[in-house]
Structure formats: structure tokens, C-alpha cells
Amino acid sequence: xxxxxLPQMRSLPLFESMSESNFETxxxxxxxxxxxxxxxxxxxxxxxxxxxIVTEGCVELYARSNGRETTMAMVRPVGTFIxxxxxxxxxxxxxxxTVQKSRILLIPSQNVRAAxxxxxxxxxxxxxxxxxxxxxxxxxxKSLKLRTAVERLAxxxxxxxxxxxxxxxxxLPYDKRTIASLLGMTPExxxxxxxxxxxxxxxxxxxxxxxxxxxxxxTLAKPNALIDDRGT
Amino acid sequence: xxxxxLPQMRSLPLFESMSESNFETxxxxxxxxxxxxxxxxxxxxxxxxxxxIVTEGCVELYARSNGRETTMAMVRPVGTFIxxxxxxxxxxxxxxxTVQKSRILLIPSQNVRAAxxxxxxxxxxxxxxxxxxxxxxxxxxKSLKLRTAVERLAxxxxxxxxxxxxxxxxxLPYDKRTIASLLGMTPExxxxxxxxxxxxxxxxxxxxxxxxxxxxxxTLAKPNALIDDRGT
DNA sequence: TCACGGGCTTGATAATTATCAAGGATCAGG
DNA sequence: CCTGATCCTTGATAATTATCAAGCCCGTGA
Numbered sequence: 068x069x070x071x072x073l074p075q076m077r078s079l080p081l082f083e084s085m086s087e088s089n090f091e092t093x094x095x096x097x098x099x100x101x102x103x104x105x106x107x108x109x110x111x112x113x114x115x116x117x118x119x120i121v122t123e124g125c126v127e128l129y130a131r132s133n134g135r136e137t138t139m140a141m142v143r144p145v146g147t148f149i150x151x152x153x154x155x156x157x158x159x160x161x162x163x164x165t166v167q168k169s170r171i172l173l174i175p176s177q178n179v180r181a182a183x184x185x186x187x188x189x190x191x192x193x194x195x196x197x198x199x200x201x202x203x204x205x206x207x208x209k210s211l212k213l214r215t216a217v218e219r220l221a222x223x224x225x226x227x228x229x230x231x232x233x234x235x236x237x238x239l240p241y242d243k244r245t246i247a248s249l250l251g252m253t254p255e256x257x258x259x260x261x262x263x264x265x266x267x268x269x270x271x272x273x274x275x276x277x278x279x280x281x282x283x284x285x286t287l288a289k290p291n292a293l294i295d296d297r298g299t
Numbered sequence: 300x301x302x303x304x305l306p307q308m309r310s311l312p313l314f315e316s317m318s319e320s321n322f323e324t325x326x327x328x329x330x331x332x333x334x335x336x337x338x339x340x341x342x343x344x345x346x347x348x349x350x351x352i353v354t355e356g357c358v359e360l361y362a363r364s365n366g367r368e369t370t371m372a373m374v375r376p377v378g379t380f381i382x383x384x385x386x387x388x389x390x391x392x393x394x395x396x397t398v399q400k401s402r403i404l405l406i407p408s409q410n411v412r413a414a415x416x417x418x419x420x421x422x423x424x425x426x427x428x429x430x431x432x433x434x435x436x437x438x439x440x441k442s443l444k445l446r447t448a449v450e451r452l453a454x455x456x457x458x459x460x461x462x463x464x465x466x467x468x469x470x471l472p473y474d475k476r477t478i479a480s481l482l483g484m485t486p487e488x489x490x491x492x493x494x495x496x497x498x499x500x501x502x503x504x505x506x507x508x509x510x511x512x513x514x515x516x517x518t519l520a521k522p523n524a525l526i527d528d529r530g531t
Numbered sequence: 532t533c534a535c536g537g538g539c540t541t542g543a544t545a546a547t548t549a550t551c552a553a554g555g556a557t558c559a560g561g
Numbered sequence: 562c563c564t565g566a567t568c569c570t571t572g573a574t575a576a577t578t579a580t581c582a583a584g585c586c587c588g589t590g591a
Contacts, residue, residue, distance in 0.1 A: 130525075485548075
């Protein structure tokens with residue numbers, strides 16, 4: 068890695084509390100690379116050779132079975148992926164590809180595990196990150212099992228809305244087909260779900276969504292902190 | 300905790316590598332209790348005061364939203380639950396109740412976090428456990444998004460079958476309505492899914508299931524190691 | 532400018548899953 | 562032996578979601 072990239076990496080939550088010497092050792096083994104859009108980074112079933120940390124851009128985690136494919140999560144800066152596989156020295160359960168041109172830090176698995184052993188602060192940060200990932204999937208799973216497609220969409224819109232400053236409108240952060248897959252439905256069904264939400268003040272124009280009846284939409288969505296709140 | 304329970308606890312994977320003194324400190328703060336069946340242990344939304352470790356019996360993790368309820372997982376010996384909430388000092392995302400009379404070790408959250416800081420072997424064991432839990436939920440989530448109800452049931456039967464020694468028949472480990480909820484369907488739908496599987500050699504008699512056409516069932520189920528294999 | 536293609540939408544239809552209501556089996560307790 | 566309760570199953574129906582087939586919109590590049 069280039070020396071002048073080091074300070075930026077050092078300030079990432081995962082590294083900021085670890086000792087200088089352990090950080091240097093870890094970074095000597097790491098690669099910081101920029102990948103173009105739509106590039107496959109890893110494939111499910113492959114052994115976990117690297118931990119990935121997205122510093123710029125966006126990565127889609129997806130999975131396949133039978134002939135079907137589904138989006139499992141989107142990773143934005145500064146998020147990691149495939150941490151559990153690295154820690155367990157197991158195969159990846161998900162595939163990953165860039166959505167946009169992305170800058171990604173790759174750390175060889177064995178170095179991550181070594182740093183975990185030798186640096187208590189790093190171990191603590193790793194565990195916090197892993198616990199957050201775990202709770203994220205649990206929330207997704209609850210959403211899928213406890214809500215209809217329209218409810219999932221309504222709550223997702225409310226989430227984007229508040230993340231983007233609650234201005235009354237929001238920008239969809241991904242293609243609609245990606246959002247559909249994230250929410251566990253087909254693109255056709257997403258279209259129809261948007262139509263179902265029209266009477267609740269949801270106006271869609273491309274990737275711009277206006278929410279003209281927040282109260283009504285909220286009543287329908289019944290948001291639940293234990294599903295919809297991030298980072299808790 | 301009673302002194303003569305200590306050796307048994309000591310042999311649990313979570314504790315077996317930690318230092319004797321750290322183990323003793325942790326156990327001084329812990330409670331080993333036996334709970335009757337159908338007792339509510341924790342409720343989602345409550346602060347995570349304890350880490351729970353099931354040493355005997357069985358615990359159901361479930362979640363509610365709107366008026367709906369779903370079973371998220373079943374925990375058998377020697378499994379932990381609510382580990383992520385404890386490590387993050389956050390609220391529980393799931394509720395838990397005993398299925399049968401169960402023997403459960405409760406360790407106050409703050410002691411778990413302290414032991415994590417002070418004992419590297421414990422930290423490693425905690426991370427392995429948490430990573431396993433994470434991968435478990437990811438697999439469940441993949442199953443729900445990529446498979447139909449009949450496929451989920453078929454694969455679950457194959458899993459129970461191999462877990463129980465692949466003798467050609469298996470015992471359903473929980474009530475059918477619990478299995479239905481675990482698999483993300485209604486009890487009525489589970490009944491019908493069993494009927495759909497009858498032409499594939501699946502004969503149900505109460506909680507006993509005979510698999511008379513393993514090849515046929517496997518062809519239909521299309522099991523996938525990255526969804527169905529435990530512990531990888 | 533025009534054709535092309537990708538992404539999205541819509542309509543028609545089918546498959547899947549849920550709901551509601553009723554009935555059968557089983558078992559514990561009186 | 563009955564009674565009631567629980568659990569499961571079945572049938573009828575409805576709701577939800579997926580699939581298939583056009584078609585529209587819009588930006589890109591020739």
C-alpha cells in the first residue's frame with residue numbers, strides 16, 4: 068500500500084485503537100485497490116482469503132441457489148464484508164461485486180486472524196463490527212418473515228427518507244431491480260408495491276420519491292425500532 | 300453457582316481454553332438455573348443484562364411485529380443466545396422462551412465483556428461462536444429468499460435425517476407448528492407441503508417421518524452446502 | 532436524427548401462500 | 562368412559578406474489 072494512504076486507513080473505526088506497530092504489520096500485508104463497476108470480487112464457496120473493507124464506492128453482496136439469485140446486502144463506506152468467513156477460516160457464503168467504481172482494502176485472512184490474537188483493541192473492534200453485521204441480518208430476516216412486500220417497501224422508504232435528512236423526498240440509492248431483490252420481491256412486484264403506496268402520498272419519479280403523507284405512510288408501515296433502526 | 304457444577308461448565312467450548320482465574324471470576328458472577336417448559340426468558344427490546352448458555356433442554360428464539368410472530372431459531376445444548384446484544388451492550392432483538400425444562404447458565408453482560416477484554420482465549424471462543432451464529436442467520440435468510448416452502452421443508456427433512464444418522468427415517472424435533480414457523484410458513488401450509496412431498500417418498504406419521512426415496516427427494520430439494528450444512 | 536438497448540412498467544395469467552372454518556385424532560384429567 | 566383441550570389436517574376461498582409477454586421511456590452512440 069502507498070504510504071500516503073496509510074493515515075486514511077488508520078482513521079477507520081476498525082484500526083483507530085490498535086497499536087501503531089500492529090497496524091503497520093497489518094498494512095504491510097494489505098492491498099488498497101480501486102475496482103471498476105460491475106466487477107466480481109468474490110464468489111460464494113471460495114475459501115476466505117481476504118477481509119474486504121469498502122472505503123469508497125459500493126459493493127453488492129448476493130447469493131445464488133438453484134437458478135435463482137438474490138441481493139443479500141449493500142456495503143458502503145466504511146463497511147466490511149465476509150468478516151465471519153475470515154474469522155472462521157471458512158468459505159464465503161455470499162458473492163460480492165462492485166456496483167460503482169470502488170476503492171477497497173484487502174487484508175489477507177491470516178493477517179487479520181493474527182492481528183486479532185495480538186491486538187486487543189483490534190479484537191474489540193472486530194467483534195463490534197461482527198456483532199453489528201449479525202444484528203443487521205437478524206433484522207433483515209425479521210422483516211422478511213413478519214412483513215408483506217408493501218410493508219417492507221414502506222419501511223425502507225421511511226428509512227432512506229430519514230437517512231437523507233427527512234426533507235419530504237428521497238433518492239433511491241440503487242437500481243429498482245436491486246431494491247426489489249434486497250426487499251425479497253421481483254421488479255414487477257416492486258412497481259406494483261409503489262402503486263399500492265400512491266394513496267399514501269408516495270410519488271415516484273425515476274429514482275426520486277416524494278413522501279407527501281408521512282403520517283399515513285407511517286401508519287401503514289408500522290416501523291419497528293428492532294427491525295428498522297440502523298446501528299443499534 | 301454450586302461448586303460441583305463448575306467442572307461441567309469448564310468443559311464447554313466457550314470456557315475450556317480460558318485461564319483458570321478468569322474462569323473462576325466469571326463463574327462467581329454467573330447463575331446456573333433450571334427453568335420449566337414454556338417460560339419466557341427474555342423479551343425483545345429489553346436491555347441485554349445476561350448472556351445465556353443452554354446446557355440442557357431447548358430454547359426457542361422468536362420475534363414479533365405488527366400482530367405477527369415468528370420463530371427465529373431453536374437453541375440446543377451447548378448453544379448461546381443473545382451474544383451480539385451482550386457484546387454491543389444493546390437491547391435484545393429476539394425474545395426467548397423454554398420449549399422443555401431447561402438448564403441455563405446466565406452470565407451478567409458486564410462480566411462477559413470484562414472477560415472478553417482480559418482473556419484472549421475467551422475472546423477467540425466468543426468470536427468463533429458469534430461468527431457461527433452470523434453464518435447461521437445468513438443461511439436461513441438465503442433459504443427463505445431463494446427457495447419455495449416445499450423446497451425449504453425438503454431440505455430441512457434431509458438435514459434432520461442426516462443429523463439423526465441417516466437411517467431412512469427421522470423424528471421431527473419440534474411441534475409441527477414450530478417447524479412451520481421456523482421455515483417461514485403457516486401450519487396449514489406445512490401440512491400441504493408434506494402432502495406435496497408424498498410422491499417423493501415422504502411418509503409422515505405423527506412426528507415420525509420415513510424417507511423412502513432419498514434420491515427423488517434430493518433431486519427435488521437440491522440441497523446446497525452453503526445453505527444446509529451446519530457448522531461451516 | 533434515428534435506431535438501439537436497458538430499465539422499468541403494465542396487463543394477463545398462473546403459482547404460491549395465507550386465511551377461515553370445520554372436522555378428526557390424540558391425550559390428560561375427571 | 563367421557564370431556565375438553567390441543568394439535569393437526571382438510572376443504573374452500575382469498576390474498577399475495579411470480580411469471581410471461583408486450584410496450585414505454587429515455588439516454589447513448591452511430
